[in-house]
Amino acid sequence: MRLxxxxxxxxxxxxxxxxxxxxxxxxxxxxxxxxxxxxxxxxLLEKIDAQIVLTSSWRLNFDLEQMNELFGxxxxxxxxxxxxxxxxxxxxxxTRGNEVSKWIIDNGNIIKSKPLxxxxxxxxxxKADYLISQTNKFFQTDKTVGLTPQVVxxxxxxxxxxxxx
Ligand SMILES: [Mg+2]
Numbered sequence: 001m002r003l004x005x006x007x008x009x010x011x012x013x014x015x016x017x018x019x020x021x022x023x024x025x026x027x028x029x030x031x032x033x034x035x036x037x038x039x040x041x042x043x044l045l046e047k048i049d050a051q052i053v054l055t056s057s058w059r060l061n062f063d064l065e066q067m068n069e070l071f072g073x074x075x076x077x078x079x080x081x082x083x084x085x086x087x088x089x090x091x092x093x094x095t096r097g098n099e100v101s102k103w104i105i106d107n108g109n110i111i112k113s114k115p116l117x118x119x120x121x122x123x124x125x126x127k128a129d130y131l132i133s134q135t136n137k138f139f140q141t142d143k144t145v146g147l148t149p150q151v152v153x154x155x156x157x158x159x160x161x162x163x164x165x
Contacts, residue, residue: 001051001111002159003121004044005084005100008056010126012037014146033074037147044152045078048159052080053103055096055125059083081110097123097130122155 017034025031045052054067062070068079084099085106100123105115113120119137123130126143139155141147 001081001120002049003053003081003111004048004050005055005096005103005121005123005125006052006080007096007125007127008033008054008058010143011124011141011147012041014142015144017146027073029070030074034146035075038075040147040149040152042075042077044155045076047156050078050122052076052078053082053084053100054080055084055099055123060086082107095129095131096125096127097134100134101131122158124151124155 013032013034014037017037021031021034044050052071058067064080064083067083071080082103084096084103087094087099087102104111104118104121108115111118111120121137123134123138124141124147125138126141126146128138128140130138136158139151139158141151
């Protein structure tokens, strides 16, 4: 199964969106998402045929069912299969990269491959909070503009390249 480890803030919304947005619905939560970014995400999900694992801090405030209900209302065409674990409940700090690694190790049944050889994924986030070993999996958005066609294209290219080598 191909996966996108997905962040929300700075990816599906942005500073630019925040400044110019008009409230488009009476739903506070829906209005946190830029429809242009959602359109791009849907195109990406369809093009690379990927499922979502949520890494965003939104996962700490909602459960999987609530997030899927919200993603459905926003118009995101794929469901969230899982959340990465929160490794920062205690003292100290571990990166989101550590949380992605832990998720992969714990979810052999979902990825249907040996965790150590699993490579059919990308990480999409505005913060470079990931491991050096994940460098070629990590695609960074600029939080001032969020998800752009350029970032989407570079992700698509990365899978095209992988499949021809
Ligand atoms: Mg973010």
